[in-house]
Amino acid sequence: MNNKTTISPQQATLLFLSFITSSAIVFIPNPVIQAAHNGAWLSMLLSGLCGMLMLALVLYLHRQHPTQAFVQYFRDMFGAWFTMLVIIPFLLSLFMMTANITQGLGLFLTSSMMVETPIYIFHAFTLVAAALTVRAGIEVMARMFGLLIFIVFATVAFVLLFAIPDYDPGALLPQFNDGWKPIAYGTYLTYGWPYSEIFLFTSIFCFVRTDTIKKWTKSLYGAIVFHMAVFSIVIACTIMTFGKSAAERKYSLYEVARVIEITGIFERIESVVGITLIAGSYMKISICLFVLNLTACRLFNLKNDRLPVYPISIAVFFLSVTMFPTESEAFECWTVVWPFIAICFSVPLLLALAGTIVRNNRRRGQAPRKQ
Amino acid sequence: MLIRLTVTIVLYVLMLASNASALKRSSRKELAVYGAMTMLSAYAGILFVMQKQWPNLDTILYSIYAWPAKAIIRMFKPS
Numbered sequence: 001m002n003n004k005t006t007i008s009p010q011q012a013t014l015l016f017l018s019f020i021t022s023s024a025i026v027f028i029p030n031p032v033i034q035a036a037h038n039g040a041w042l043s044m045l046l047s048g049l050c051g052m053l054m055l056a057l058v059l060y061l062h063r064q065h066p067t068q069a070f071v072q073y074f075r076d077m078f079g080a081w082f083t084m085l086v087i088i089p090f091l092l093s094l095f096m097m098t099a100n101i102t103q104g105l106g107l108f109l110t111s112s113m114m115v116e117t118p119i120y121i122f123h124a125f126t127l128v129a130a131a132l133t134v135r136a137g138i139e140v141m142a143r144m145f146g147l148l149i150f151i152v153f154a155t156v157a158f159v160l161l162f163a164i165p166d167y168d169p170g171a172l173l174p175q176f177n178d179g180w181k182p183i184a185y186g187t188y189l190t191y192g193w194p195y196s197e198i199f200l201f202t203s204i205f206c207f208v209r210t211d212t213i214k215k216w217t218k219s220l221y222g223a224i225v226f227h228m229a230v231f232s233i234v235i236a237c238t239i240m241t242f243g244k245s246a247a248e249r250k251y252s253l254y255e256v257a258r259v260i261e262i263t264g265i266f267e268r269i270e271s272v273v274g275i276t277l278i279a280g281s282y283m284k285i286s287i288c289l290f291v292l293n294l295t296a297c298r299l300f301n302l303k304n305d306r307l308p309v310y311p312i313s314i315a316v317f318f319l320s321v322t323m324f325p326t327e328s329e330a331f332e333c334w335t336v337v338w339p340f341i342a343i344c345f346s347v348p349l350l351l352a353l354a355g356t357i358v359r360n361n362r363r364r365g366q367a368p369r370k371q
Numbered sequence: 372m373l374i375r376l377t378v379t380i381v382l383y384v385l386m387l388a389s390n391a392s393a394l395k396r397s398s399r400k401e402l403a404v405y406g407a408m409t410m411l412s413a414y415a416g417i418l419f420v421m422q423k424q425w426p427n428l429d430t431i432l433y434s435i436y437a438w439p440a441k442a443i444i445r446m447f448k449p450s
Binding site for chain 1: 385405427
């Protein structure tokens with residue numbers, strides 16, 4: 001997991017797409033529809049545009065510091081103590097984020113599919129798999145997630161296509177009946193989760209081979225546009241299937257899959273959505289664990305990058321089973337507090353941007369004097 | 372409680388067994404970071420085994436972020 005390990009730009013794009021899509025495709029439609037009602041699709045598009053700005057910022061910093069992870073160049077600019085002050089709250093938030101994703105998967109499985117199994121069994125197996133993946137390194141993750149993200153999108157397409165007979169396009173109306181506030185609320189929610197989490201890629205892009213950076217950035221923006229389109233379609237399909245009650249369906253895609261019934265051929269295919277959620281959550285947990293481990297190693301200048309993976313994973317496991325004892329508390333965290341915490345990730349990013357601009361200006365000022 | 376305790380012990384034994392050789396070669400700093408992470412997880416582990424609702428990571432983060440987050444949500448609610 002050292003800096004000599006590299007991934008191709010295409011693999012980085014797949015990792016990026018895996019991260020922003022992941023489990024969110026099952027979890028996000030419900031809170032966004034609750035917030036923005038029929039205008040939820042528009043909220044998704046607006047937050048996607050904000051996500052592009054976030055990506056532009058991350059890519060700018062990557063171009064300025066192509067071989068360093070975020071914590072390394074932040075320390076070079078601001079010194080060790082200030083870096084500790086900024087990065088430790090970020091690390092704590094990242095612990096919470098990883099624990100939240102794990103708990104989301106556990107809650108889904110225990111509330112819909114395997115109700116009698118203790119939730120910590122799912123958490124333990126998921127985190128063991130993710131920890132082993134992180135120990136295997138970013139190259140293995142990049143190669144494997146390409147296949148998994150294909151399975152996720154294929155499953156989503158399968159569910160949405162077979163649910164076509166149940167769609168009622170009239171349910172999408174009226175649009176913008178409640179003014180701009182619900183749409184702004186939906187935009188805020190979806191920007192916080194998943195677009196502002198793009199910040200994590202400041203610690204991943206340093207592994208990408210830098211010889212083809214211009215071509216590569218186009219595919220990253222393409223990934224966001226594709227993601228926006230898929231999410232907007234999932235949201236619209238959920239509304240068309242359930243109408244006004246769409247806001248009450250917790251795992252929207254799962255609920256859409258439940259209504260599919262082609263007698264004699266396909267029945268009870270909702271378990272297919274379980275595959276989407278398990279694969280998506282596993283990918284996102286792996287990426288979060290990777291960044292968590294890398295940031296901790298770079299922050300404390302550890303030589304062995306793989307050593308903290310297991311203690312971090314065990315800490316995440318215990319946090320995931322102790323932080324929120326009830327589903328409603330966990331749901332409140334995801335929809336009320338987490339978007340704000342995720343948006344606060346922009347603060348260190350903006351500080352790094354300011355530091356980089358000041359550094360570049362100083363260099364430009366010094367260059368003519370030397371001549 | 373017994374099952375939870377078993378799960379906890381199994382996880383820690385697996386962690387230490389797989390890291391044993393690396394830990395022997397580690398520097399003091401690496402051991403300190405490893406120990407600190409393990410201690411942090413052990414606190415949450417105690418909460419898990421004993422099923423206690425003591426202060427946790429969410430308590431720290433909520434004390435910092437909850438009130439502005441809730442204020443923002445109130446701003447978006449239709450009056």
